[in-house]
Amino acid sequence: MRPFVPRNRIERTASKRWRGSVRRIVSAAIYNLSCFTHGCSTGWVSGVLGNEALTGGAWLAALPCLVALPAAPFFAVLADARGRKAGAFCICISFIISWSLAAWCGQRGVWAARVAAGAGGAGALALAPLYCAEIAPRTKRLAAMPALACSCGILFAYAAGGVLSAHALSLSMAVPPSVLLVSLIWLPETPSFLINVGRIQDAAKIICWFEGSDFQEDLTDVIEQQEVKIRTSDCYGRREPVRRQDSDTFQPMLKRSSGLESNSDKKNEQSACRELFHHRRSRRALVSCVVVLSAAAGSGAGAVNSFAAAVLRHSTHSVPHLNMTAYNFTIYNGSAPRQLFDPSEAGSILCGSALVLGAAVATATVDKLGRKKLLLWSCSGITCCLAILGVYCDPSLRSQTWYSHRMWPYRRTQNVKEKDIQLPENLTTITFPEWKVSEIPEWKNYSSVKLENESYSGWREHNIMNKTPSVKEESLWAPVALMSIVLFLYNIGLGSVPYVLISEWFTVNVRTLASSLLISWMWLSSFLILRYYGSLAVLVGLHGIYYICASITLLGSLYIFLVIPETRGKSQEQINEDLDGPLVVIARRRKNER
Secondary structure (H helix, E strand, C coil), X not given: CCCCCCHHHHHHHHHHHHHHHHHHHHHHHHHCHHHHHHHHHHHHHHHHHHHHHHHHCHHHHHHHHHHHHHHHHHHHHHHHHHCHHHHHHHHHHHHHHHHHHHHHCHHHHHXXXXXXXXXXXXXXXXXXXXXXXXXXXXXXXHHHHHHHHHHHHHHHHHHHHCCCCHHHHHHHHCHHHHHHHHHCCCCCCCHHHHHHCCCHHHHHHHHHHHCCCCCCCCHHHHHHHHHHHHHCCHHHCCCCCCCCCHHHCCHHHHHHHHCCCCHHHHHHHHCHHHHHHHCHXXXXXXXXXXXXXXXXXXXXXXXXXXXXXXXXXXXXXXXCCCCCHHHHCCCCCCCCCCCCCCHHHHHHHHHHHHHHHHHHHHHHHCCCCCHHHHHHHHHHHHXXXXXXXXXXXXXXXXXXXXXXXXXXXXXXXXXXXXXXXXXXXXXXXXXXXXXXXXXXXCCCCCCEEXXXXXXXXXXXXEECCCCCCCCCHHHCXXXXXXXXXXXXHHHHCCCCHHHHHHHHHCCHHHHHHHHHHHHHHHHHHHHHHHHHHHHHHHHHHHHHHHHHHHHHHHHHHHHHHHCCCCCCCCCHHHHHHHHHCCCCHHHHHHHHHC
């Protein structure tokens, strides 16, 4: 017979569990406002510059990645020394300074703003996943919340950029870090950090709060339960249960809090670099993660996030804009008119929605589907979509009559002696003699202007933006649909799974070093892609970029299929055995079948 359980006790347990889940979700959501702001910073280039972003916003998009290279280790050290809340405080300050400079300090302040945004983004991507994992160790779905928050921030930048001015957009993006800064007053620290620094009583209180209780239970039981979890977890590099005696319940905590560690622990810490490169499984895991992160960067999804409207525009129009916004920022400072929701900008909003949907699907399926399956779906799907998009934009195939030349028809100045200056179309700023200003009709396309050889000292600059014919909406559906699928597939695989693999493949002794190296490589590859995406489009055309990205993801899918093992539901010993096995996974399968 089943033991009788009072109904009110069951209701109290269910209410406690529900209350604890709500507290975890709310705390994680508030901390991930930092990732939301980082997403806003990523989509800010496309939201502000619009169709001009691809060729004039390369450095604006790439500079934060360059700053994040030294900033990421700083935030990791700060979080270990002062806590996750201290790291969040520095992230908020960085973002608030960034958006304040972008809103009030003019053109030069924009560059300083991007530097501060890079520092804040590095801290957000380094600490937000750590905070989510430590407040909910048994719920892996919260670990995917940073990717969802970044996607929502990118979508917000796309949508708000078509409605708000650059000044108002910067001020609106300063609201999320301000809310996070105020919320740090009550936002709890993670129990793992408090235990590591010896604040056991505070850790027990926070554990009770996250479990849904109102701190009415006995502290001793909670502390002992948490100590057993820590001793049997990966913190000591083993998964087998350890028999705990009452006399040594607090010994590991006291040793860590007082700084008294055994010689073997110090040797393990000192040999982390040697262990990472000496053991075959660690080398294979490191190389595999580098390949997956390279495929993620080579897919071009990161560049599309920053240049979405411009990429869609140049995929459907024969003559791209000659962009001078990197130098005079006439669009940024509001001196040039801009249409409300240009068709390409509306298409970028649809792409951002697909990005959010992909992050939501990844959050729901990260524990149900295999890591390798998600990566294969992502890589192979992106390869097909980019290949089709390249064929659609390829002028040699003549699939579109309007696309009959390279993407960037830059013309050199000719007939200099006769003062015949050839000006490409859509030039933002041109200069005329002051006495001839009245003869210049507004909103006219000036492709060639004759300047008389007269000595007149009065010159004045005028912003003359010709009204380019709008792109037909029916010509946008193919690039928008294909690019939306690319971003959706990117977020369900290449955009989220590599970080899960980092936490599963490496042992505790080398995980910190390996993650630092891989995150640095991620920022470096992102910088290279964002900086030279537009330059390569000038040289080989936008269709050539699609072909190159499709080739990279194709090679990545072959590597994933042949080399990377499946790790879902496996212990650390089983994962190490797979990594120590044959290089080709198919050969290992056949060997096991025999």
